[in-house]
Amino acid sequence: MTQHKAATPPAISSDDAWALHEGRHLDPFAVLGPHHADGVRYVTCFDPGAERMMAMTESGSHPLERVVEGAAVFSGEVPGDGHYWLKGIANGSEWEFEDAFRFDTVIGELDEYLLGEGTHQRIWTVLGAHVLQHEGQYGTHFAVWAPNAQRVSVVGPFNHWDGRRHPMRRRGATGVWEIFVPNIGEGEAYKYEILGPDGTMQPLKSDPVGFGSQHPPENASIVRDISGYGWQDDAWMSERNGRNSRTAPISIYEVHLPSWRRRMEEGGRSLSYQEAAEELVSYVHDMGFTHIELLPISEFPFDGSWGYQPVGLFAPTIRHGKPHEFRNLVEAAHQKGIGLLLDWVPGHFPADPHGLGLFDGTHLYEHADPREGFHQDWNTLIYNYGRTEVSNFLVSNALYWLDEYHVDGLRVDAVASMLYRDYSRKEGEWVPNKDGGRENYEAIAMLQKANIAAYGDAPGIMTVAEESTSFPGVSRPVDAGGLGFGFKWNMGWMNDTLRYMGEEPIYRQYHHNQMTFGIHYAFTENFILPISHDEVVHGKGSMLGKMPGDEAEKFANLRAYYGFMWGHPGKKLLFMGCEFAQPQEWNHNAQLRWDLLDDPRHAGIQRLVRDLNTLYRATPALHALDCDxxxxxxxxxxxxxxxxxxxxxxxxxxxxxxxxxxxxxxxxxxxxxxxxxxxxxxxxxxxxxxxxxxxxxxxxxxxxxxxxxxxxxxxxxxxxxxxxxxxxxxxxxx
Missing domain, CATH: 2.60.40.1180 (Golgi alpha-mannosidase II)
Structure with a gap:
């Protein structure tokens, strides 16, 4: 190849070079990459590992000169307008790479407009990390919303976690930053390095719209190509509207996947999504449940949160496998005629440094005022639902799970904490709404938008509210003044009836109304009767342990209660382990006590639940008018x-x-x-x-x-x- 003498373009100055070298240049795309002056193409690049730098073309190699001594910025003339790549040289070694700064933008004008407006309901198709071909080159496009940042860079092993190497391009008023990084793809770890508005470098941040994550406690995002799965559940999808309706038999098996069953012979590891697709789905089918509800699987850092403090809302937790493997679980359920619901947590998020808190150096996702933005009960941060982009982020996330993973519904956690500004707060610890009241208008509007979007976008799904107050119209349509949920957990029924069952039988006559009161309001909402994980933790005792009497009477009480529950109006939900009367409280660090099924008393309870489900499904009188x-x-x-x-x-x-x-x-x-x-x-x-x-x-x-x-x-x-x-x-x- 012929070597050509480099010429330094007029656009690059020593100040620019030093700003690039020190990672404080506010518009690196204005300097780096190819630029033209007087009809001549010049290329400028940054590589702190290089002693010398060459631009390579089909016609030859072209030396790039160091702009200023001490700064790793190189620039020079590169003839022609065709493809070029770069070669670094240092200590007798050479390496070649594509220049990320030669590529044009990926985000289109319509996407840019909707992102700027905060109304892009499929933000995951634009933001996050997408493996694609761009201008003839394989690589990954990164995009993130950080409107108040001075600089955002994507970092990872591919650039030695050096934020100077891949600073991103700001997309005008949208607050979005993007860059296409060639020749990286599936499985690559990355984070965002963000220089805040006051010049303070933030902790490295995981991608809010990332599709994958490292195994906790590591917390970098992972590039995952979620395209091209090839679903084979058309039969289920076409008929699920009838499976999720008010008149359908709905009996839900609630599951914490990490502790349902473990591979004890392999160090007690949890099942993979693929193993659950075989074992969990077969078990649920055998037991006659109509739906599986998974405790949150959005990526979360702390096992002890059970998933209810998520950081990666768009990433199925890697604890059980990759995104396509989670899809295998959903599809396996559908092929057995079983719906799959996810617990969804839009009410709060943890303050882990790599998460959403102070994301771009400002209170971007959360309220700045702790009276609005901090959950005292859980030491978590509260979304600023009044910010259009934040509300849109959550609505889009709901649609993401319904669209990309074909899940059949979302059970929304802790809705009461969202509806009321004074939730679990004393006088003076909360900020009233614009009318001086306690209702959180912004959260209400977000929930309504999410329900409208979900039912409009994904026909046949259900949304379910865990709402513990008497807030009116939770399962009433939005156009009728409601929140728009399909169903609501009947927490009052659960609390009353369990209190009754906990009484010694001789005293039950004085608490009779606890079993009958629920009928007075049983049809004010579309109710699900929940015996959930919350009833068998934190010292509340197991379902069997709640029952009075000797061992035989405990089992008899529990059998009678399950019969009462399945005969009572309302859809059913039962947490794992309750179906065979596990006597211990649920422990998220251990598998269920499957060995108990060798005991005929526990096996008998399991058979009873199976038969109750079978009878409930086969008998229209027991389900068709559950809500009427x-x-x-x-x-x-x-x-x-x-x-x-x-x-x-x-x-x-x-x-x-x-x-x-x-x-x-x-x-x-x-x-x-x-x-x-x-x-x-x-x-x-x-x-x-x-x-x-x-x-x-x-x-x-x-x-x-x-x-x-x-x-x-x-x-x-x-x-x-x-x-x-x-x-x-x-x-x-x-």
Whole structure:
């Protein structure tokens, strides 16, 4: 190759060179890369490892001269307008590389406009790290929102974590910075180095829209190519609207994936997404649940948060595998006819230095005032929902999981903490809204936007609110004044009924209304009855441990309670381990006690839950009108002295009615007369005292016959045997 003498372009000065060398140049793209002057192309580059630098073209090599002694900035004439690359030379070594500063922008005008406006609902298609071909070159495009930064650089092993090497291009008023880095791709670690508005260097930041992360406690983002999966779940996607509706049977198995089951022979590691696609999905299918709900899988630094303090909202946690492997889990569930829901946490985020806090040197994502921006309960930061870009970031994240991963719904955590500005705060510790009230208008608006976008973008999904107050209209459509959720957890029902079950049976007559009060508001929202992870941690005891009595009575109480729950209006949710009565509280650092299934009492509870799910799914009267008062009628809700409850469930169609009767004392009731809605034979479809469940195998020999003698407001009646601490579900034969 022919060597050409370098010429220094007029645009590069010693001040520019020193600013580049010291990492304080505020517009590096104005200086670095190719520039033209008087019809001549000049190339300027920075490489602190080089003693000499050459620009290479097909026609030859072209020396670039050091602009000023001591600064690693080289510049010179490079003839032509074709492709060039760079060669560094030092200590007898040579290396060649593409110049990141020769590439034009990637973000288009429409994306730029929407990002600047804060209305780009698919920010993950523009921001983050995207592996692509750009101007004929393979590499990764990085883009991040940091509007108040003086400089943003992408750093990683590919540039020795040196923020001077790849400073990014500012995209005008959008607050977005971008750069295309050639020849790096899948699996590359990176962070952002950000010079704040006051010139202070921030801690290295993970990518807010990164698709992958290192294994904790390491916390760099990882380039992941999430394109091109090739979904094969069209059948499920086309029919899931019917699987997630108010009239569908919905029975959810809530799972903390790291502790569901572990490979004890391999050091106690958690299952991978791929292993869960086989083992968890098969188990849930066998148990008859309709949905899996995963505790948060968005990347999080601290295992003890169970995922509820996420840092990487767009990254499935690497604890179980890569993004495509998580997709394998979702697809496996769909192929078994099971929906998959994710817990979503838009209420707060941890203050870890690599996270969103003070992201660009300012309170960008969070409120500056700790009365609005700091959660005292969890030592976390609160999103500034009133900032358009922050609200859009969260709405876009919701759509990301629904779109990219085909998840079937989002259960939104801690909604009450978002709705009220005085949540868990004393007088003087919170800032009223513009009207002087406690409602957080901005958070409410964000939740409404998220629900509108989710239901509009992903037909057939469901959103679920964990909301513990009586805030009105949580599951009412937004255009009717509601928050727009599909369902709401019925926390009141859960608290009341568990308090009742915790009473010694002799005292239950004085707490009878705790089991019946829920019906007064059961149809004000679309409710899910939740027995979640929160009920079996922090000293609350396991479900079995909550029950009074000796060991046999504890199991009988729990069986009767599960029968009551599955017979009660409302969709169902049960946390893992509760389905076989694990006696210990849940421990996130250990797997479930699967060995307990060798004990017939625990295996009996498991079989009961399986049979309850099967019956619930197969019986329209038990689910079709879960959210409609016409599907429920008390037979006897006031027999406090004997602690007996009985009611009718109806489907609203031609399907047979169902009668449920619970005896919540250890006293057997012989010849107990009960009203029924019709004469004829009533089959004992399920009896929690059956021997196969660990009970005493006492009942009504499989059926009863109702006569035309009216009783308890019903046109017919019969006498039954009620086993101690039991629930029976009767179905009228056609």
């Amino acid at each position: 008062p016409s599907g429920f009628q008390w037979i006897e809700g006031g027999d406090a002295q004997q602690s007996i409850f009985s009611w009718v469930r109806r489907s609203g169609g031609p399907d047979p009615d169902v009668a449920v009767i619970c005896n919540m004392t250890p006293v057997e009731r012989v010849d107990y007369r009960m009203g029924l809605p019709a004469e004829g034979r009533w089959r004992e479809a399920l009896n929690t005292d059956a021997g196969i469940y660990g009970g005493g195998d006492r009942g009504n020999m499989g059926a009863i016959t109702a006569s035309g003698d009216g009783y308890q407001g019903q046109p017919a009646s019969s006498t039954l045997y009620l086993p101690p601490l039991s629930t029976q579900i009767l179905i009228r034969d056609a």
